[in-house]
Amino acid sequence: MSDSSLMNGENGLKKVTSLLPTNGGNGSYSYFKNSYYQRISxxxxxxxxxxxIAEKFDVEDLSLSKAIRIADLGCATGPNTIMNMLNIVEAIKQKYEANKCPAIPSTRPEFQLFFNDLVTNDFNTLFKSLPEDRDYFVAGVPGSFLDRIFPESSLHFVYTSHSLHWLFKLPAELEEENSPAWNKGRVHYTNAPDDVADAYKSQFCEEVRKFLDARAKELVGGGMLVIIMSGTPVDLPLSSTANGKMFEFMASTLMEMVREGLIKESQVDSFNLPLYQSASPEEIVDIVERNGCFSIERLELSKPSSWLKGAAVDVPAWMMHARAAMEGNFIKHFGSNEVVDEVFKRLTKKHLDHSELLPQWCNQDVQLFIVLKRKKIISM
Structure with a gap:
């Protein structure tokens, strides 16, 4: 979504977001065709x-519901979101079968699936991916998931994957040239001064707080919230991970292009990617406990690229995935498809030049898996 796009919050005030959607359509650089790695993760x-779900989803408490309502927040555009949602539906169906009362012919409810993302997300491509013979109901729900987007106590299960580490707004300090957090010559907080990293962290914590506040109102008591997002152990520098190296290469690529007169240095200095990818389990625990409405059922870090098993990384494919997710930010700031083409061509070469190190950079615990349950709402 562009800076000029507006969304209404709960307080009725219009809000501005700097976050842009992934590439729509089904062309060469679309997220539809370049989200395989996210799917594997x-x-x-x-x-x-x-x-x-088998151990902790409260089907008994929800047995009076005529429909189980499930939402994917930050769904982007198919087919990953459909696969993820159907996995959840199937797991809940199995839970119902396991808890079925012999005296009741059928206790399985109907399912209603909600797909949420920015208002500029390509929902058309997403819904074209839906199977025609589906046995569930679907709806698109555009809007920022930092705000309320569903009625109170209306959802039973909420899922979000690879979305919460995207910042809806860059820290204001990064946009002030005289600020200690002015991020000269870089595109991210990787290897940046502490002031830059602290500004990113503060913005991330504020957005997650808003996210949990909204979900606490929308989920029924006993409802489940599953979050998959980027994260790192507290003692792992982001610069030693694959994503951290990519951000370093992006910065050096852009500065090369400055020296060659292709772009202006001021453009690089004012360009920052809205991503916080080093949330630690400790940070998440602190935010959840401060919210007070959820119990932490599971929280762990994992290696999402363990499927590589020492194999070579397909660098061109990885760079296409990165472009599908980030291209809008580059075009909006630098205003030229030619610049984007050149950036990702050079970025691909830099990664190929370091291909022997990629398995090492990828072999890190950089994915957070979080399961929360809405505490029971006690009526007064």
Whole structure:
């Protein structure tokens, strides 16, 4: 979504977001065709989600519901979101079968799935991916998930994957040239001064706080919230991870282009990617406990690229995935498709030049898997 796009919050005031959607359509640089790695990372957690549903999803408390309502927040555009939602539906169906009362012919409810993302998300491509013979109801819900987007106590299960580490707004300090957090010559907080990293962290914590406040109102008591997002152990520098190295290479690529007169240095100095990818389990615990409405059922870090098993990384494919997710930020700031083409061409070469180190950079615990339950709401 562009800076000029407006959304209404709960207080009725219009809010501005600097976050942009992933590339729409189904062309060469679309997220539809370049989200395979995100799919693998999500599949890596499917078994855990099914386990948590089997053990902790309260079908008895929800047995009077005519429909189980499930939402994917930050769904982007198919087919990953459909696969993830159907995995959840199947796990809940199995839970109902396991808890079925012999005296009742059928206790399984209907399912209603909600797909949420920015108002400029390509929902058309998403819904074209839906199977025609589906046995569930669907709806698109555009809007910022930092605000309320559903009625109070209306959802039973909320899922979000690879979305919460995207910042809706860059820290204001990064946009002030005289600020200690002015991020000259870099595009991210990787290897940046502490003031830059602290500004990113503060913005991330504020947005997660708003996210949990909104979900606390929308989920029924006993409802489940599953979050998959980037994260790191507290003692792991982001610069030693694959994403951290990519941000370093992006900065050096842009500065090369400055020296060659292709772009202005001031453009690089004022360009920052809205991503916080080093949330630690300790940070998440602190935010959840401060909210007070959720119990932490599961919280762990994992290696989402463990499927590589020492194999070579397909660098061109990885760079296409990165472009599908980030291209809008580059075009909006630098205003030229030619600049974007050149950036990602050079970025691909830099990664190929370091291909022998990629398995090492990828072999890190950089994915957070979080399961929360809404505490029971006690009527007064």
């Amino acid at each position: 999500a599949i890596f957690e499917h078994k855990k989600i099914s386990e948590e």
